[in-house]
Structures are given as C-alpha cells and as structure tokens.
Amino acid sequence: MKSKFIILYFLLLGSIGLSAQQEGSAKKTLLDLLQIPAESIKKDQKGNVLTTAQFTDSLYTLKYIFDPVIKNDQITEVKLKPMGPEEIAYKVPEGIQQLIETLDYKPRPAIDFTVTDIKGKKHQLSKLKNKTVVLNFWFTNCLPCVKEIPELNELVKANPDVVFIAFATDKADKLKKFLGKHQFSYHIVPNALDISKKYNIAAYPTHFVIKNGIITHKLIDGENSKQKLQKAINEK
Structure with a gap:
C-alpha cells in the first residue's frame, strides 16, 4: 500500500510551477511545496524533535521521506522515514531531486x-x-x-x-x-x-x-x- 507521503507527493507534482529565478530560500520553498507548515512539529525516525533546518537537510540527502500527521486537513507533525523499496520503485527520490535541482537551478x-x-x-x-x-x-x-x-x-x-x-x-x-x-x-x-x-x-x-x-x-x-x-x- 502506498504511504500517505507518496500520494501527497504525486498530487503536488501535478500542480506546482517553479522557475530557476524563484526568490527566497530553496530549502524553505521545498517545505512550502510539500505543504509542511513552519509551525508543524518535525521529528527524526526515532521521534526526536528536529529544527526545521535539520529536517530539511535530511530531505535533501534523498535518504528519507516523511509520514505526516494530518488534523483538520492540515499537517501538524511530520516524522522522517527512511526511503524504502516502495518509494524507490515509485521513483520518489528522483522526483524530490527534480524539485531540489529546479529550486537551486543555475543556467x-x-x-x-x-x-x-x-x-x-x-x-x-x-x-x-x-x-x-x-x-x-x-x-x-x-x-x-x-x-x-x-x-x-x-x-x-x-x-x-x-x-x-x-x-x-x-x-x-x-x-x-x-x-x-x-x-x-x-x-x-x-x-x-x-x-x-x-x-x-x-x-x-x-x-x-x-x-x-x-x-x-x-x-x-x-x-x-x-x-x-x-x-x-x-x-x-
């Protein structure tokens, strides 16, 4: 069964529009695209609370996805999850890499x-x-x-x-x-x-x-x- 993140991720891919000239921090924009609110609680795979920078840096390694806790249609908490065979089969790492490369794009x-x-x-x-x-x-x-x-x-x-x-x-x-x-x-x-x-x-x-x-x-x-x-x- 697909994880909630995979479903969320591919829904997002169908609606985003990014350019190489986009303003602001690429890492912040990545979280915005993934609809992760700044105020949400961010945790590592063991449940330890992370800073936003630590959480985003982990996503940038392409070794992790995340499981969201959703309440009232809002993500209130996200927990890192190691990238597994299912995610690799659905090419999630490649998709995230595309987002990162686009946000950080240089001619x-x-x-x-x-x-x-x-x-x-x-x-x-x-x-x-x-x-x-x-x-x-x-x-x-x-x-x-x-x-x-x-x-x-x-x-x-x-x-x-x-x-x-x-x-x-x-x-x-x-x-x-x-x-x-x-x-x-x-x-x-x-x-x-x-x-x-x-x-x-x-x-x-x-x-x-x-x-x-x-x-x-x-x-x-x-x-x-x-x-x-x-x-x-x-x-x-």
Whole structure:
C-alpha cells in the first residue's frame, strides 16, 4: 500500500510551477511545496524533535521521506522515514531531486540533440544558437500536460521567432491519434524517452527555456504555463 507521503507527493507534482529565478530560500520553498507548515512539529525516525533546518537537510540527502500527521486537513507533525523499496520503485527520490535541482537551478549548457518531429522535419539544437528554444517534456496520459496545451498553443502564436519543441514519450501511432483530437502547435517529437533521460526528467510536464545554447530556465509546471514561460522568454 502506498504511504500517505507518496500520494501527497504525486498530487503536488501535478500542480506546482517553479522557475530557476524563484526568490527566497530553496530549502524553505521545498517545505512550502510539500505543504509542511513552519509551525508543524518535525521529528527524526526515532521521534526526536528536529529544527526545521535539520529536517530539511535530511530531505535533501534523498535518504528519507516523511509520514505526516494530518488534523483538520492540515499537517501538524511530520516524522522522517527512511526511503524504502516502495518509494524507490515509485521513483520518489528522483522526483524530490527534480524539485531540489529546479529550486537551486543555475543556467547550464543544453545537451545537444538531433531529432525528427512527427511531420518529418529535422531539428538540431546546436544549429539554433541564435534562437530562443523552448522544450516541453510530456506524454499523452499526463493530465497536467494535456490541460496546459491550449495555453502552450497561445504561447506559440505570440512568439513566432521562438522554436518550440515537445518531446513525447509516446510512440508515433499513439501520438498521431491523440493529435487528431487535440491540436498542439509545438514541433512534436515522438518516442523521446531517451532524450528525457538525457535531460534527467522525473516529473511531467517539464519545460526548459534555452538561449544561445544555455538553459536559462527550468519549469516543472502544471498551471499558468503561458505566463511563466513568456516571462522566461522575455528575460534578457
């Protein structure tokens, strides 16, 4: 049976939106994302009370998750729990790592790729250095991914000089059926799991904004994608 934390964690992944330029302490923001109130009691696995810093540092090691005590829909207490086989199987460590890396994100060179989209057009990132490039990692059964498509289409229309590429983990035949019912204005690349692995994707949807071959922004997004990406595109 899944722990309460796993359920809570994946519900959160579907609704958060983070950027590399987010203000404030990354560690504090991580607790905010996990909806752990500052006033909640924090304990180690033996039940000893911890400071907020000690508790957060433990989460940053990726060796622990936590069990929450919830009263009146609020977390009143959290207790560390060693990461076990179930959590590892559900890729919880990778997901937490994604949150940490996004909150602490620093611009870095983008990994080059040469791909062919579903319409047969070839795209090579290294040949787009004079362009702003926006990448979207998604799949057709990802509800937050599908929900944001209309906003992403508006973003494409508003930015004709930007190259938008969407890497889908789905195979081409499934993707074509989906696109027959859902317009998606990005250049869609099917069967892109290998590229997702190269970009260390553990949460969907994930977006990158690339300028001059450098990833300037990383967003783990489920809401307000248009506004957040537009802001990242506009930043000099």
